[in-house]
Amino acid sequence: MTGGVPLHRSLVTRLIAMSLAVCAVSVAATAWLVVRSTDAAIDEVNGQTLRDDAVVYDALLDWSREHTDWAGVQPVLVRLADRTGYHIMLTDTEGTLLADSAGSDPAGAATVPSAAVNLADTRAIVDPAQVDWSLLQHAPGAEQVPVPSPEPATELEAVPVPSTEPAPEVGPTDLPDTDRPTEYSEQSHAPPARLFITGRPPVASTFVDLSAPSRARIAGLAALVLALAAGASVAVGVRITRPLRELAAAARRMTDGDDDARAVVRTRDEIGDVAVAFNSLAERRGEQERLRRAMVGDVAHELRTPLSSVRGWLEAAQDGLTPTDGRLVDSLHEEAVHLQSLVGDLQDLALADAGELRLHPEPVELGPALEQVVRGQGAAASAKGVGLTARTDPGVVVRADPVRLRQAVTNLVANAVRHTPGGGSVEVTGARDGGDVVVAVRDTGEGIAAADLAHVFERFWRADASRTRGTGGSGLGLAIVRQVATLHGGSVGVESEVGRGTTFTLRLPAGDG
Structure with a gap:
């Protein structure tokens, strides 16, 4: 797997496969x-070797027809050796040396040492009475005639496989004419002789035939491979860059203000993952933009109400319609406190969003902390006729910032008291649950509809949109609770039933865990 992409769909796998x-x-x-080039070169060398062998054989055959013995054949062997690069020897049928192209004494004759010549290496028997037609027909200019039925052959008539070493082509110059009739009259001729041919020394050559046809084939084949590689590269390149271009176009549309711009997901490889991530980012950005606009409207609404009230009271006092007594001062003080609370909540959320809301966690005994919160909200609960109690297991310690812990629990308790009618009750409990500490705030209030539970921690959200700030709060308290829980490495949840009450659960790490 490459990220979330299966290996067989991975872009890296496809690129490697294309390269391979x-x-x-x-x-x-x-x-x-x-x-192909090697086969052609071998065929050419084999053909030249057969032609050279035939020239040597034909020249010696002519000599045997025109002479009664082999005396004086040494110069012919030398000329043939010069033109073919061969080492040529003639012996009689018993192995006695008759002539040697490398010899210096044409008249010399000696028995060939057994180590020098092996009778099994005989290339051919030179005898006008028994012509080797398989060799003769390779001679330059020879007519291709049917091979006549051979006379009874001896074991020496077999023609070995010709040598494959390259040699210069032997022309007809200075050699006996080979373009002659193949029928001979009965006359005296030289006795049969064994022909030994030793291959020419190896010549350094290129591995591949670099003749003009071979070079043309190499160039054509290289062009074909280049065209195939270029075609494959273009196809893969277009396939890769097309979704990237579409992704860039969608990003430009979003930059220009089109919040609905989305990339088309065409593949399930890394590029497809990028397109999916881009679409998720676009969705998230659109949602954040919607929330931002809603927040700006809500903040303006929340600030407008107390500011309008303060302005109204002050203008009434200026006009002499309202006396500047303690009642007016109390009203203005109430509005100022609400504004200060709202601004403080907004500042806390802004710091949390920016990652700058600093915590100073330490072990905190839970019982006294909850009792302090209950005492602080007791007056508001008594004014509404709501019973407010706290109950904590002994010895429960939570690791938290004391100030932010009280802020979170206070917001939960204030929200419960606000939504619980007179005669109802609010209970705050604390207990250890494994490695966590759980703080639960239960009320017997109006409850929250199941469809609204997913929105209770959103900023400025209210189940009843018509609720005023006097009965519904600022709409930021629960959002702050969620931020505090997250920063502590904990969580907050809610369960509710309409008409029977709501329970908020704050889960934080234990202080002795």
Whole structure:
């Protein structure tokens, strides 16, 4: 797996597969060219060798027809050796040396040492009475005539496989004419002789035939491989860049203010993952933009109400319609406190969003902390006729910032008292649950509809949109509770039933865990 992409769909896998395919085609094409060129070169060398063998055989056959013995054949062997690069020897049928192209004494004759010549290496028997037609027909200019039925042959008539070493082509100059009738009259001739030919020394050559046709084949094959590689690269490149271009176009549309711009997901590889991530980001951005606009409207609404009230009271006092007594001062003080609370909540959320809301966690005994919150909200609960109690298991310690812990629990308790009618009750409990500490705030209030539970921690959200700030609060308290819980590494949840009450659960790490 590459990220979330299966290996067989991975872009890296496809690029590697394309490279291997191009390499395979290149290797196969090169191997084919080498084999073809090598075969052609071998065929050419074999053909030249057969022609050279036939020239030597035909020249010696002519000598045997025109002479009664082999005396004086040494110069012919030398000329043939010069033109073919062969080492040529003639012996009689018993192995006695008659002539040697490398010898210096044409008249010399000696028995060939057994180590020098092996009778099994005889290339052919030179005898006008038993012509080797398989060799003779390779002579330059020889007519291709049907091979006559051979006379009874001896074991020496077999023609070994010709040598494959390259040699210069032997022309007809200075050699006996080979373009002559193949029928001979009965006359005296030289006795049969064994012909020994030793291959020419190896000549350094290129591995591949670099003749003009071979060079043309190499150029054509290289062009074909290049075209295939270029075509594959273009196809893969277009396939890769097309979704990237679409992704860039969607990003530009979003920059220009089109919040509905989305990328088309065409593949399930890394590029497809990028498109999916971009669409998720666009969705999130659109949601954040919607929330931002709603928050600006809500903040303006929340600030407008107390400011309008303060302005109204002050203008009434200026006009003499309202006396500047303690009642007016109390009313203005109430509005100022609400504004200060709202601004403080907004500042806390802004700091949390920016990651700058600093915590100073320490072990905090839970019982006294909850009792302090209950005492602080007791007056508001008594004014509404709501019973407010706290109950904590002994010895429960939570690791938290004391100030932020009281702020979170206070927001939960204030919210419960606000939504619980007179005669109802609010209970705050604390207990250890494994490695966590759980603080629960239960009320017997109006409850929250199941469809609204997912929105209770959103900023400025109210189940009843018509609720005023006097009965519904600022709409920021529960959002702050969620931020505090998250910063502590904990969580907050809610359960509710309409008409029967609501329970908020704050879960934080234990202080002794």
